[in-house]
Amino acid sequence: MTAESVRWGILATGGIAAAFTADLVDLPDAEVVAVASRREDTANAFAERFGIPRAYGDWESLARDENVDVVYVAGPHSTHRAAAGLCLANGRNVLCEKPFTLNVREAGELVALSREHDRFLMEAMWMYCNPVIRRLKALVEDGAVGELRTVQADFGLAGPFPPSHRLRDPAQGGGALLDLGVYPVSFAQLLLGEPTDVTARAVLSDEGVDLQTGALLSWDGGALASVHCSIIGGTSTTAYVTGSHGRIDIPNGFFHPDRFVLHRDGKEPEEFLADPADGPRNSFRHEAREVMRALRAGETESPLVPLDGTLAVMRTLDAIRDRIGVRYPGEDTTAELTPA
Numbered sequence: 001m002t003a004e005s006v007r008w009g010i011l012a013t014g015g016i017a018a019a020f021t022a023d024l025v026d027l028p029d030a031e032v033v034a035v036a037s038r039r040e041d042t043a044n045a046f047a048e049r050f051g052i053p054r055a056y057g058d059w060e061s062l063a064r065d066e067n068v069d070v071v072y073v074a075g076p077h078s079t080h081r082a083a084a085g086l087c088l089a090n091g092r093n094v095l096c097e098k099p100f101t102l103n104v105r106e107a108g109e110l111v112a113l114s115r116e117h118d119r120f121l122m123e124a125m126w127m128y129c130n131p132v133i134r135r136l137k138a139l140v141e142d143g144a145v146g147e148l149r150t151v152q153a154d155f156g157l158a159g160p161f162p163p164s165h166r167l168r169d170p171a172q173g174g175g176a177l178l179d180l181g182v183y184p185v186s187f188a189q190l191l192l193g194e195p196t197d198v199t200a201r202a203v204l205s206d207e208g209v210d211l212q213t214g215a216l217l218s219w220d221g222g223a224l225a226s227v228h229c230s231i232i233g234g235t236s237t238t239a240y241v242t243g244s245h246g247r248i249d250i251p252n253g254f255f256h257p258d259r260f261v262l263h264r265d266g267k268e269p270e271e272f273l274a275d276p277a278d279g280p281r282n283s284f285r286h287e288a289r290e291v292m293r294a295l296r297a298g299e300t301e302s303p304l305v306p307l308d309g310t311l312a313v314m315r316t317l318d319a320i321r322d323r324i325g326v327r328y329p330g331e332d333t334t335a336e337l338t339p340a
């Protein structure tokens with residue numbers, strides 16, 4: 001890594017790989033130097049589209065490329081463990097898309113590999129790097145709404161998604177929970193930490209993935225979080241944080257907000273807005289900048305997206321899946337998904 005630029009490799013060439021790469025190429029201190037796909041022609045097409053010098057038709061060549069500082073892993077969830085593991089084992093630093101893995105066992109294996117090889121590893125939970133979310137978290141920690149009572153958040157897409165779509169495919173870790181529910185769960189845990197108990201109900205598809213899921217998380221201190229996700233109904237994607245002395249409302253798109261409203265009991269509502277200098281609300285540049293800051297500082301994990309927090313979210317997702325009866329191919333039905 002040079003002081004001036006961090007050299008990125010992109011692993012996979014789908015929707016989010018393209019969106020993230022489009023933001024990366026706009027950052028003056030980032031350089032996208034390589035891309036890997038399962039096929040040479042798709043790697044070449046992606047490389048041509050974004051002006052990337054090296055294109056590989058397999059993952060291993062990228063994992064072994066010593067002129068890559070960090071690999072962005074952007075395949076379906078079911079591939080994260082294998083792809084990120086290959087990169088870490090070959091000495092690459094890794095930013096891995098959400099959900100981090102299929103289950104906490106896989107997540108723990110990646111964390112262990114990053115420690116064994118002394119490499120940086122972070123879940124691409126861009127919400128945690130969003131400046132508006134960071135401000136909200138700081139206000140809550142300062143007691144702006146008093147003691148936390150409830151968190152509510154939802155993320156549902158109308159679809160419809162055909163059975164061939166990755167969101168409906170058990171082999172790709174399909175379903176609403178892992179793809180969308182990870183945001184409301186991560187939001188609740190950003191503010192409250194890991195819950196002490198989890199209950200959940202879901203509607204499953206014929207293929208056995210969750211079409212919609214509602215979960216209630218609870219904490220020993222008395223706080224509750226109600227989270228909902230769906231791939232069969234477009235929701236408002238709002239979030240509410242209620243405390244003993246007020247509440248915070250985040251309008252639609254709570255996972256990449258450009259504003260929120262703080263209602264302190266007995267006071268006029270205060271609106272907090274994103275700084276226009278931070279760029280568009282759907283930008284992935286904040287998480288990319290956080291990765292590059294950490295790499296330059298010699299850190300192996302980000303304080304904004306700590307690995308313990310990622311593991312705690314994966315435990316909650318496992319617990320919810322245990323309650324709703326969703327298991328993915330290859331998961332051991334007795335050893336995996338034991339209640340949190």
Ligand SMILES: NC(=O)c1ccc[n+]([C@@H]2O[C@H](COP(=O)([O-])OP(=O)(O)OC[C@H]3O[C@@H](n4cnc5c(N)ncnc54)[C@H](OP(=O)(O)O)[C@@H]3O)[C@@H](O)[C@H]2O)c1
Binds near residue numbers: 016
């Ligand atoms: N942070 C965000 O806002 C955000 C948004 C959307 C998705 N995501 C996450 O990013 C990941 C990818 O989502 P996506 O929407 O980009 O999916 P996508 O459009 O279906 O692309 C996934 C890509 O993964 C590669 N791949 C590797 N193994 C595969 C396999 N066995 N089956 C199918 N594709 C395989 C393919 O690229 P090659 O053909 O090049 O191998 C494919 O194009 C998911 O984990 C998702 O949760 C994050």
